[in-house]
Amino acid sequence: MAKKARNLGARRALAFSAAVISGVATLAGTGATSASAAPAGAHRPDYVALGDSYASAPGVPDQVDANCKRSDRNYPALVAAFERARLTDATCSGATTAEMTAPQGTAAAQFAALSRKTDLVTVSIGGNDVGFTTVLGTCARLTASDPGGAPCRAFFTGGGGDRLTETVEQTAPKIARVIHGIRQRSPHARILVVGYPDLFPENGVGCTGDSVPFAAGDFPYLRDKEKELNAMLAREAYRHGAVYVDTYTPTVGHDLCRPTGQRWIETLSPATPAAPLHPNAEGEQAMAAAVERALVCHRLRHR
DSSP states (O other): OHHHHHHHHHHHHHHHHHHHHHHHHHHHHHTOSSOTTOOTTOOOOEEEEEESHHHHOTTSSSEEETTTTEETTSHHHHHHHHHTOEEEEOOOTTOOGGGGSSOBTTBOOGGGGOOTTOOEEEEEOSHHHHTHHHHHHHHHHHGGGOTTSOHHHHHHHTTSSOHHHHHHHHHHHHHHHHHHHHHHHOTTOEEEEEOOOOOSOTTOOOOOSSSSOOOTTHHHHHHHHHHHHHHHHHHHHHHTTOEEEOOSGGGTTOSTTSOTTTOSBOOSSOSSSSOTTSBOHHHHHHHHHHHHHHHHHHHHHTO
C-alpha cells in the first residue's frame, strides 16, 4: 500500500511538473515577455527581475540589451508571460550583489527597478561574487598538468581548508543584504531567490575534452562547490523570509556533458545559441518552470 501511494505521488508530481513546463514553453513560443492577453479587469502583478547572466541569458535569441546581454526569452520573460505580469527586467550579465545598488555600464542600479507597488521579485545572484567564472578558467588552465587527476581541487585546497568553500560562506552576508534591500524597497512583494541549474554530471563522471577542458577528478569537486553555493542561497533565503527556487534538481541529467539536444547548459563551444557554460533556451525554460512551480506552491500554502 505504501509503495502504491509513493508511486501515485510520484506520478502526480511528474504530471504537475509537465503541466507547468508545457505552459511555460507554450507561452515562450509566443515570444511574449509580458501578459498582453490578460483578461479585462484582471490584476496584473508588477514583477521585477534582478540578477546576473543566468537570468539575463546571454546569447539566447533574441538579444534585446547589448550592455547586459539580455534575451527576451530568458526565464523572467517566460515567468512574466505565464503569470500575466508586467515585467521590469533589470537582469544584467556580470552582475554581482554590488550592482544591486550601483550602475553597471549603461545600466542603472538594479534596485532602481523596485518600488512599493512591486508584487513579485526574482533574484539570481551570488555566482559572480564567488567568482565562479574565474574559478572555471583557473580549473581549465590547470587541466593539462594532470588531466586524469584533480589539479583544480588541489589548487583550491592546498595548505588546508578550501578557499572556494570559504568564499561561498563570505558571500552569504551579501545575499542577506540583497534580500533586506528588496524588502525595504518593496515591502509587499514575494521574493524568490533563484538558485543555479546543474552544470556538471550529478554522478561525478566527467567528459574531459576541448569543449569541456576540466580534469576528470575535478568534475565532482566543481559539482560539490556549486551545490554549496546553492545551499548557501537556500539558507539565506529561508533565514530572511524569501522563497528559494531549486533549479538544480529539475535540471539534473541535462548538464554540459550531455549531447546536443539533451544538454541545457552549453560547453565552451556552444552548439546552440547561448554563452559558454550558461543555459541555452531549454535551460531558461527549465528555470522558468521551476520558478512557476515555486509560485504555485507558495499560493497553495497561503490560501
